[in-house]
Amino acid sequence: YLGMLATIMNAIALQDSLEKIGCQTRTLSAINVTQIAEPYIRRRAIRHMEKGRIIIIAGGTGNPFFTTDSAAALRATELGSEVVLKGTKVGGVYNKDPEKYPDAEKYESITYDKVIQDNLSVMDMTAITLCKENKIPIKVFSIKNPGDLLEIVMGSNIGTTIGK
Numbered sequence: 001y002l003g004m005l006a007t008i009m010n011a012i013a014l015q016d017s018l019e020k021i022g023c024q025t026r027t028l029s030a031i032n033v034t035q036i037a038e039p040y041i042r043r044r045a046i047r048h049m050e051k052g053r054i055i056i057i058a059g060g061t062g063n064p065f066f067t068t069d070s071a072a073a074l075r076a077t078e079l080g081s082e083v084v085l086k087g088t089k090v091g092g093v094y095n096k097d098p099e100k101y102p103d104a105e106k107y108e109s110i111t112y113d114k115v116i117q118d119n120l121s122v123m124d125m126t127a128i129t130l131c132k133e134n135k136i137p138i139k140v141f142s143i144k145n146p147g148d149l150l151e152i153v154m155g156s157n158i159g160t161t162i163g164k
Contacts, residue, residue, distance in 0.1 A: 008058040045075075076136050
């Protein structure tokens with residue numbers, strides 16, 4: 001549960017930053033913390049998006065034993081998202097851990113099946129499988145590079161795309 005609470009703290013910080021630059025946002029949480037976030041209700045999330053608001057979903061699934069990756073894949077499926085963005089410490093998906101192996105090779109794109117078959121540790125297999133079954137691509141990028149998220153949202157081919 002501490003990890004789920006940490007995602008709520010991060011979501012509130014992100015919401016604050018986005019609102020300071022004039023974005024309308026709503027934070028929704030799978031864990032009830034009504035003083036700082038709305039409860040996650042699928043229809044409510046969709047309504048906020050219809051009104052042009054940015055929604056930030058926190059608190060994982062609200063259940064132990066499910067990672068935030070699985071929660072992201074689940075919410076993306078529920079909300080009809082076009083893509084799941086996965087920020088990591090490295091710049092994409094590699095054939096082995098680039099922090100341990102300097103000769104690790106980065107994939108520009110890779111299939112869900114290859115990630116599963118090679119047991120690549122980019123996300124948990126539940127999240128990968130859920131995205132595969134619902135045809136939602138995953139874009140993996142570094143959170144250490146300022147501006148990469150904006151570049152990806154604007155259409156740049158940074159990081160690795162996991163798809164069919």
